[in-house]
Amino acid sequence: MLLTMIVPCYNEQEALPLFYAESVKVVNDIGCDYEYIFINDGSGDDTFAVMKQLAAQDEHVTYLSFSRNFGKEAAMYAGFCNAHGDYVAVMDADMQDPPALLPQMVEILMNGEYDSVATRRTNRTGESPVRSWFARRFYQLINRISDADIVDGARDFRLMKREMVEAIVEMSEYNRFSKGIFGWLGFRTYWLSYENVERVAGKTKWSFWGLMKYAIDGIINFSQAPLSIALWGGMLMTLVAFFMLLVIVVRRMAFGDPVAGWASTVCVIIFIGGIQLFCLGIMGQYIAKTYMETKHRPHFIIAETNRNGVQKIK
Numbered sequence: 001m002l003l004t005m006i007v008p009c010y011n012e013q014e015a016l017p018l019f020y021a022e023s024v025k026v027v028n029d030i031g032c033d034y035e036y037i038f039i040n041d042g043s044g045d046d047t048f049a050v051m052k053q054l055a056a057q058d059e060h061v062t063y064l065s066f067s068r069n070f071g072k073e074a075a076m077y078a079g080f081c082n083a084h085g086d087y088v089a090v091m092d093a094d095m096q097d098p099p100a101l102l103p104q105m106v107e108i109l110m111n112g113e114y115d116s117v118a119t120r121r122t123n124r125t126g127e128s129p130v131r132s133w134f135a136r137r138f139y140q141l142i143n144r145i146s147d148a149d150i151v152d153g154a155r156d157f158r159l160m161k162r163e164m165v166e167a168i169v170e171m172s173e174y175n176r177f178s179k180g181i182f183g184w185l186g187f188r189t190y191w192l193s194y195e196n197v198e199r200v201a202g203k204t205k206w207s208f209w210g211l212m213k214y215a216i217d218g219i220i221n222f223s224q225a226p227l228s229i230a231l232w233g234g235m236l237m238t239l240v241a242f243f244m245l246l247v248i249v250v251r252r253m254a255f256g257d258p259v260a261g262w263a264s265t266v267c268v269i270i271f272i273g274g275i276q277l278f279c280l281g282i283m284g285q286y287i288a289k290t291y292m293e294t295k296h297r298p299h300f301i302i303a304e305t306n307r308n309g310v311q312k313i314k
C-alpha cells in the first residue's frame, strides 16, 4: 500500500521541517510505503530551499514548485493530479492537521467500510469570536441553500482512496472550493473529530476579508439560491407596487386627494434602485465566474520539480 501526502506550502520555512520530522515518524510506524508531494505555492521565503534539502535526504519526497502563488486550492489540485498512492492525504504544513491522526485514518480505510476519512475540529480556540460567529453562519447558510453537504468545522485534512482522487481530478472546474467538491462527490465518509491545534510556526494566510470572500465564493460556486433572491424579490415588489397603485387610484376617484409626499417617493425610488443594483451585482458574480470558466486557463503552472513525468500545467 502506497500512501501519498499532499502538502501545500506557502511561506512555511519554519513549519515544514517540523512537519516532515513528525510525519515521517508516523508513517514509519504505520509501516507502509509513502510519498510526499510538497507544493511550493510561490513562497517568498526559503520554503523551496527547505523542500530541496528534504528531497536530497529522502527519495520519497517530490516537490512541485509553482511559477507564482496560485492559492491553496490550486496547490491541492496539483497534488491530486500527480499523486500515485492507493491512499492519498491532504495536509497543511503547519501541523494544524496532526500527522498523529494518520494511523487511525489508515486503519478506518483498511477496514473497507469507508472510502474517505474527513476531519473536523470540535472547537475554535485561538480564533477571534467575530470570526467564529461568521464561520458558523456561513456553514448554516451554505448547507441550507446548496446540495453540497459541508460540515461545520470541516478541515481540508482528509485521507481518500484512489477512486475518490480520480473523481476529484475529473472535477476540473476553475473556481475550486474543495470543501464543497468533497461533499458533492459523495463516497462513504467517516468523520473524525479532534480538538483544534494552533499552528506551530509562521502565521495564517487568511485575513478576515479573505475569509469573507472565500465564503461568498463557496456559496456562489455551489448554489444558485442567490439568483432566486432577485427573481422572488422582484416578483414580490411588483405585486406590492401594483396594490399600492390600486389604492392611490381608488383614493383619487373616491376622495379626490392630491398625492402628497415628495420625500417618501424619493426614498422608495432609492430603495428600489438599491435592490436592483444588488440583484445585478449577484448576477454579475455568476457571470464573472462563468467568464473565468470559459477561458479554460490552467489551474497551476509548475516551474520546477525533481520528478519526470509530472503534469506541469493543468
Ligand code: UDP
Residues within 6 Å of the ligand: 007, 008, 009, 010, 011, 012, 041, 069, 070, 071, 072, 075, 091, 092, 093, 094, 096, 199, 203, 204, 205, 206
Ligand atoms: N497555503 C498555500 N497557498 C496559499 C495559502 C496557504 O499553499 O496561498 C497553504 C499553507 O502553507 C498551509 C495551508 O495552505 O499549509 C493552510 O494555510 P493556513 O494555515 O494559512 O490556513 P488556516 O489553517 O489558518 O486555515
Ligand code: MG
Residues within 6 Å of the ligand: 092, 094, 096, 199, 204
Ligand atoms: Mg493553518
